[in-house]
Amino acid sequence: MTAFILRRLGTLVPMLLAVTLLVFGLMSLAPGDFLTPVKAQRDINPALIAELQKSFGLDRPWYEQYLRWLGNILRLDFGYSWTYKVPVAELIAQRAPATILLSLCSLVLAWGLAIPLAVLAAARPGGWVDKLTSGAAYFALAIPEFFLALLAVWFAAQTGWFPIGGLTSLDHDFLPFGAQFLDIAWHLILPTLVLGLGGVAGTLRVLRANVLDVLRAEYVTAARAKGLPEKIVLFRHVLRNALNPLLSTVGYAFAGLLSGSLLVENVMNYPGLGRLVYEAFIREDQFVVLGSVMVGCTLLVIGNLISDLALAWSDPRVRYGR
Amino acid sequence: MGADLLQSLLRRPAGLISALLLLLLYGAALFAPFLAPTTPSAQDLKRTYHPPTALVWQDGRLCVRLYRLVDPSTAAYEPVAGQAAPLRWFSKGPAYKLFGLIPAKTHLFTVEAPAVVYLLGSDATGRDVFTRLLYGAGISLGIGLVGVFLTSLLGLTIGGLAGYLGGWADSLAMRLTEFLMAVPGLYLLLALRAALSSRFPSDATFLLIVVILSALGWAGTARVVRGLVLSLRERPFILAANILGQRPTVILFRHLLPNTFSYLVVAATLSVPGYILGEAALSFLGLGIQEPSSSWGLMLGQAQDIKIFMLNFWWLLTPGAAIILTVIAFNLLGDALRDAVDPRFRLPGR
Numbered sequence: 208m209t210a211f212i213l214r215r216l217g218t219l220v221p222m223l224l225a226v227t228l229l230v231f232g233l234m235s236l237a238p239g240d241f242l243t244p245v246k247a248q249r250d251i252n253p254a255l256i257a258e259l260q261k262s263f264g265l266d267r268p269w270y271e272q273y274l275r276w277l278g279n280i281l282r283l284d285f286g287y288s289w290t291y292k293v294p295v296a297e298l299i300a301q302r303a304p305a306t307i308l309l310s311l312c313s314l315v316l317a318w319g320l321a322i323p324l325a326v327l328a329a330a331r332p333g334g335w336v337d338k339l340t341s342g343a344a345y346f347a348l349a350i351p352e353f354f355l356a357l358l359a360v361w362f363a364a365q366t367g368w369f370p371i372g373g374l375t376s377l378d379h380d381f382l383p384f385g386a387q388f389l390d391i392a393w394h395l396i397l398p399t400l401v402l403g404l405g406g407v408a409g410t411l412r413v414l415r416a417n418v419l420d421v422l423r424a425e426y427v428t429a430a431r432a433k434g435l436p437e438k439i440v441l442f443r444h445v446l447r448n449a450l451n452p453l454l455s456t457v458g459y460a461f462a463g464l465l466s467g468s469l470l471v472e473n474v475m476n477y478p479g480l481g482r483l484v485y486e487a488f489i490r491e492d493q494f495v496v497l498g499s500v501m502v503g504c505t506l507l508v509i510g511n512l513i514s515d516l517a518l519a520w521s522d523p524r525v526r527y528g529r
Numbered sequence: 530m531g532a533d534l535l536q537s538l539l540r541r542p543a544g545l546i547s548a549l550l551l552l553l554l555y556g557a558a559l560f561a562p563f564l565a566p567t568t569p570s571a572q573d574l575k576r577t578y579h580p581p582t583a584l585v586w587q588d589g590r591l592c593v594r595l596y597r598l599v600d601p602s603t604a605a606y607e608p609v610a611g612q613a614a615p616l617r618w619f620s621k622g623p624a625y626k627l628f629g630l631i632p633a634k635t636h637l638f639t640v641e642a643p644a645v646v647y648l649l650g651s652d653a654t655g656r657d658v659f660t661r662l663l664y665g666a667g668i669s670l671g672i673g674l675v676g677v678f679l680t681s682l683l684g685l686t687i688g689g690l691a692g693y694l695g696g697w698a699d700s701l702a703m704r705l706t707e708f709l710m711a712v713p714g715l716y717l718l719l720a721l722r723a724a725l726s727s728r729f730p731s732d733a734t735f736l737l738i739v740v741i742l743s744a745l746g747w748a749g750t751a752r753v754v755r756g757l758v759l760s761l762r763e764r765p766f767i768l769a770a771n772i773l774g775q776r777p778t779v780i781l782f783r784h785l786l787p788n789t790f791s792y793l794v795v796a797a798t799l800s801v802p803g804y805i806l807g808e809a810a811l812s813f814l815g816l817g818i819q820e821p822s823s824s825w826g827l828m829l830g831q832a833q834d835i836k837i838f839m840l841n842f843w844w845l846l847t848p849g850a851a852i853i854l855t856v857i858a859f860n861l862l863g864d865a866l867r868d869a870v871d872p873r874f875r876l877p878g879r
Contacts, residue, residue, distance in 0.1 A: 222708070225708060226708075229717075229720070230716075230720045232724075233720040233721060233723060233724035234720060234723055234724065236723075236724035236725075345857065345860065345861075346853075346857070348856075348860070349802070349852075349853045349856035349857040349860065350849075350853055351806050351809055351810065351849070351852055351853075351856075353809075353810060353813050353829070354809075354829060354846075354849035354852065354853070357829060357832065357833065357846060357849065358846070358849070360838055361837075361838045361841075361843075361846070363838075364835065364838035364839050365838070365841060371835070371838075462710075462714070465715075465716075466714050466715040466716070469715045469716070470715070470810055470813070470814070473814065474833065484716065484719070485719070485814065488719045488720070488723055491723070496720075500716055503716060
């Protein structure tokens with residue numbers, strides 16, 4: 208078990224190396240750097256710029272910068288954000304929890320809605336539940352996330368039922384603990400719905416097909432012949448087997464959520480990793496980008512790991528085999 | 530084979546309707562300058578956030594209602610009772626070049642000068658949303674087609690070679706695809722965009738976006754083509770070709786890859802939406818198509834203003850409806866195609 212987890216975490220290292228190398232190389236190909244706006248100021252002393260460039264290592268070729276950055280990472284130093292004037296680690300520690308919270312909520316929403324609906328739909332193929340959910344899923348998959356986010360903001364502005372953006376209210380810090388919790392939950396509803404809807408539709412379609420496949424298996428006929436209630440057949444015998452292929456894709460679903468949350472966070476003004484990365488890219492705040500990308504990839508691998516563990520838990524056949 | 534496919538497609542109502550709809554959309558995009566009453570960058574700062582003009586039947590002609598500005602601070606317009614300007618069909622208007630080649634001046638409809646026709650309202654600088662939607666269709670829909678063509682070519686070549694050669698070429702290609710599929714796509718998109726933007730002149734953004742999207746999109750196609758080639762390789766007709774002593778390139782390009790075409794057609798149709806959505810997302814973030822060009826994503830990006838939400842200028846969100854319609858049509862068409870092809874190929878569900 209431990210060996211399995213360690214082996215999976217071991218695959219993280221080459222992946223992180225490859226991703227950061229790629230991002231570093233691509234960013235150094237881009238014209239300018241985070242000091243470009245400083246250089247454009249007329250009253251700044253060239254000596255100061257030269258000194259800044261030297262202290263950030265910007266006068267070196269890019270591979271040397273990369274190696275230096277890598278060395279700092281090993282000492283757990285993620286660098287310094289020029290635009291925010293704080294260490295990158297601090298910045299990410301502030302932003303990452305919001306994105307993780309949003310992604311987890313969307314994942315829970317997607318699975319919580321999709322699983323019962325898919326089983327109900329597949330139990331009577333062509334029935335009204337099936338037709339309704341298939342149609343809705345078709346539609347949901349066609350809506351771009353950022354457009355849905357726009358619609359959500361529009362809805363919030365028109366009705367006033369939901370906050371228009373952000374994660375907390377202005378007076379959040381002065382609220383008692385319970386009210387703080389409710390405040391965050393209140394702000395989370397719309398982003399979760401927006402980000403989760405595509406997930407619901409995707410999961411629903413895959414799971415419905417899986418359930419239909421499993422329903423043809425002989426052990427299902429056997430379970431029915433034993434006289435088990437249909438509910439137990441569906442949820443204990445069919446669902447557990449139908450879920451397996453889906454469990455192994457949770458990691459990739461997480462990748463999709465991270466991409467999706469980049470757009471949703473920017474539209475809905477949500478203070479998460481996605482907005483941080485986007486703004487850092489625009490300002491070429493190199494170390495922030497690299498740090499966020501690393502955190503994003505680590506989250507992905509952890510997501511994959513959890514999905515593997517869940518798969519092992521639900522399916523004895525794959526228990527720590529590979 | 531193509532005729533068979535077409536015939537069985539036409540027998541499915543959903544496929545037929547979506548095929549017709551797509552033809553209509555691409556036709557509209559192609560003839561955008563003719564169909565649009567004005568040009569996409571024609572501003573009218575006196576008529577910002579104008580609501581869609583109502584069409585009325587008056588004096589035996591189709592007319593467009595006249596409006597006057599009631600409150601400039603909230604951009605509230607009010608129709609002037611009883612007044613309307615007739616639409617002039619096939620009339621002369623701003624000059625344009627059809628297909629970028631043929632100079633022309635005829636527009637499908639315009640109105641006499643002081644009046645305006647805003648079928649879908651106007652935006653923050655008084656530009657006609659309907660016109661911009663039509664011009665934007667060319668870019669948004671075009672990127673879908675060009676991108677899919679490039680990806681299919683890349684995926685077919687890499688996947689085919691990986692499956693046929695096997696060994697280290699195979700594992701190299703597969704590790705690469707896994708890497709591309711595991712990294713959050715938008716992060717890579719941003720990085721590529723930052724790196725490549727200086728390599729392309731600003732009027733080649735269209736090309737730049739297609740290249741970026743294709744560079745990230747070939748992985749899925751390559752994996753499936755490889756899988757198909759792997760299973761086809763063991764079929765008797767390939768073994769026969771081997772025994773006959775045909776050269777590997779002939780076997781690959783003459784025998785193996787043509788057999789994956791029907792899969793490719795389906796996969797390409799189903800992946801067009803990905804490109805349309807990708808372009809829309811990039812332009813939405815302000816990293817894709819730039820002014821003065823217009824694309825659906827760019828128009829939505831410009832609709833991100835709290836004023837628009839508060840004052841309910843819903844017509845600025847119509848590009849979103851256009852995207853949804855296109856994506857649904859492509860998905861329906863792809864599903865219908867898959868059903869038509871299915872007897873020969875059981876496709877692995879995504």
